[in-house]
């Protein structure tokens with residue numbers, strides 16, 4: 001028996017990386033999944049590979065009409081929607097604050113934050129009528145701490161975490177759960193800095209990033225898919241309003257022994273015990 005038997009999900013950014021890994025995982029566990037993405041080539045290929053348990057809809061998550069259509073397509077096709085995974089994203093605006101344009105600001109916020117707001121807004125009435133549902137959004141460790149990503153990406157992911165909490169407070173009464181996942185460094189085209197990155201470029205990323213990870217390897221889409229699976233399933237039925245860090249230990253902080261101050265210390269440990277009487 002699958003952990004998502006009988007459940008229906010829509011996954012944005014489902015054509016690549018974390019989203020595609022989650023589509024595969026959900027289907028393995030018995031769900032029907034709508035793959036929503038801007039990238040029709042990759043999205044349609046995935047839907048064709050996985051068969052009747054999936055369908056693809058070209059969706060721009062920053063456009064309200066597209067997000068509304070995504071929810072309608074899911075319910076028209078399968079009669080309900082148990083899980084919405086707001087996951088689509090990109091790297092957003094790069095560069096110093098004084099040279100970031102307002103257009104870049106708007107685009108970054110539209111794709112990373114407005115999309116999540118729109119997903120929640122349009123799925124809420126359907127889930128309320130059902131009296132159940134799980135909304136999951138992909139934030140980032142960059143939304144918890146500064147220094148891991150450019151200004152606007154960090155701010156956008158922080159907003160996703162806060163939106164998750166405030167909407168969870170509103171929808172709890174109807175048994176709708178709202179949670180976020182904060183991935184660390186995951187080997188995907190986004191982390192490689194280009195949407196068309198191939199497997200060999202992603203392999204280089206794996207090799208380069210492994211030594212800076214507590215657990216000795218970078219994250220894989222499956223690491224995040226497994227958390228999304230837990231949050232989508234009834235196993236997490238008493239969990240809402242939380243952000244879940246899945247980062248191989250990265251965000252907990254660097255090992256204390258890496259600080260030069262401690263590396264220089266070669267003195268033996270001195271215990272400050274009271275003198276014996």
Ligand SMILES: NC(=O)c1ccc[n+]([C@@H]2O[C@H](COP(=O)([O-])OP(=O)(O)OC[C@H]3O[C@@H](n4cnc5c(N)ncnc54)[C@H](O)[C@@H]3O)[C@@H](O)[C@H]2O)c1
Nearest residue numbers: 013016017018037038060061088089140183185186188190
């Ligand atoms: N890879 C990482 O290290 C990492 C870390 C933390 C958070 N994240 C987040 O994970 C999520 C998934 O990223 P990924 O690493 O799998 O990247 P990815 O590039 O492999 O996948 C992102 C997908 O989102 C789609 N997309 C982009 N803009 C869209 C839009 N406007 N409408 C619809 N689809 C759109 C892309 O076409 C692509 O298929 C993003 O929200 C990202 O910010 C990634």
